[in-house]
Amino acid sequence: MVIASILEQFLQGILDTGMVEFIAVIAGIASVWFSRKAHILVYPIGLINTLLYIYLSFKGSLYGEASVNIYYSVMSIYGWIQWSKKDLQTNDLKLQIQFSNRKEWIEQLLFFSCCYAFIFSALTWLKQSFAPAAIPWADGFASASAFTGMWLMTRKKVESWIWWTATNIASIPLYFMKGYVFTSVQFMVLLVLSIAGLISWRKKVMYELC
Numbered sequence: 266m267v268i269a270s271i272l273e274q275f276l277q278g279i280l281d282t283g284m285v286e287f288i289a290v291i292a293g294i295a296s297v298w299f300s301r302k303a304h305i306l307v308y309p310i311g312l313i314n315t316l317l318y319i320y321l322s323f324k325g326s327l328y329g330e331a332s333v334n335i336y337y338s339v340m341s342i343y344g345w346i347q348w349s350k351k352d353l354q355t356n357d358l359k360l361q362i363q364f365s366n367r368k369e370w371i372e373q374l375l376f377f378s379c380c381y382a383f384i385f386s387a388l389t390w391l392k393q394s395f396a397p398a399a400i401p402w403a404d405g406f407a408s409a410s411a412f413t414g415m416w417l418m419t420r421k422k423v424e425s426w427i428w429w430t431a432t433n434i435a436s437i438p439l440y441f442m443k444g445y446v447f448t449s450v451q452f453m454v455l456l457v458l459s460i461a462g463l464i465s466w467r468k469k470v471m472y473e474l475c
Contacts (some may be wrong), residue, residue: 268276268292269292270309272456278314281459283409284388285317285320285448286317286321286394286427286445286447286448287315287320288313288317288443288449289313289318289448290314290447290448292310292311292314292317293311293314293318293455294308294451294455294458295310295453296308296311296314296456297455297458297459297462298458300399300418300462301404301458301461301465301466302464302465303362303421303466303469305345305348305349305398307344308341308342308345309341309345310345312338312341312342313328314333315334315337315338315341316334316338316406318327318330318331319331319334319335319338319430320364321448322334325440325443325444325445326443327404327439327443328388328391328404330404330407330408330436330439331410332384333407333408333411333412336411336415336424337411337415338462339372340415340416340418343419344415344418344419346362347419347420348421350361360420360421360465361421361473362421362422362470363421363422363423363470364394364422364423364424364470365417365422365424369422370424371450373413373416373417373424373428376412376413377409377411377413377428378410378411379411380409380412380413381405381406381408381409384401384404384408384409385401385402385405386403388400388401388404388405389401393436400442403435403438403439404439406435407432407439409434410429410431411428411429411432411434412429412449413428414428414431415424420447422472423463423466423467426459426460426462426463426466427463428463429455429458429459430460430463432458433452433453433455433456433459435443436448436449436454436457437449437452437453
């Protein structure tokens with residue numbers, strides 16, 4: 266009965282998907298596809314996704330996710346600029362895919378921890394004050410891992426895909442519970458793409474090192 270109920274909710278949610286959410290999902294999947302290819306189109310297409318989800322997140326009381334998408338939008342512009350820079354002498358792109366060293370791993374773990382602590386505290390206050398529908402621990406984790414993943418993506422770090430994978434795993438049930446069923450489907454697809462992206466970027470770096 267529980268499985269049948271979830272399936273019924275899933276199918277009804279798909280039927281109830283609005284045009285804004287539909288466009289946002291398609292843009293999100295396309296953006297991750299281009300990021301797996303390390304293609305610059307990840308950023309302009311990603312901006313379509315993030316701007317639409319700012320609206321949807323506020324509408325669904327997902328304030329942590331709203332903050333993530335605002336951050337995404339800003340970082341997409343920054344990443345677009347960084348990925349476009351070329352060496353004046355060789356005309357090659359300055360930024361290349363690479364692994365994080367030990368220091369950078371410590372930095373990203375601290376960055377995630379600080380983001381999670383701040384977002385969790387803010388959402389807990391919002392939940393008690395005027396947003397009872399907020400889910401601080403889940404929204405905070407998905408948001409903090411996404412903040413970390415996006416930061417590393419602008420630097421073309423392989424580990425960005427690890428953080429994206431964590432974000433996608435947390436976001437699937439989070440959006441489903443909020444009624445954004447098609448978006449939860451998006452995160453299922455993005456989960457597969459994030460794993461594929463991790464494998465692809467690792468192979469590229471290992472090939473260059475050989």
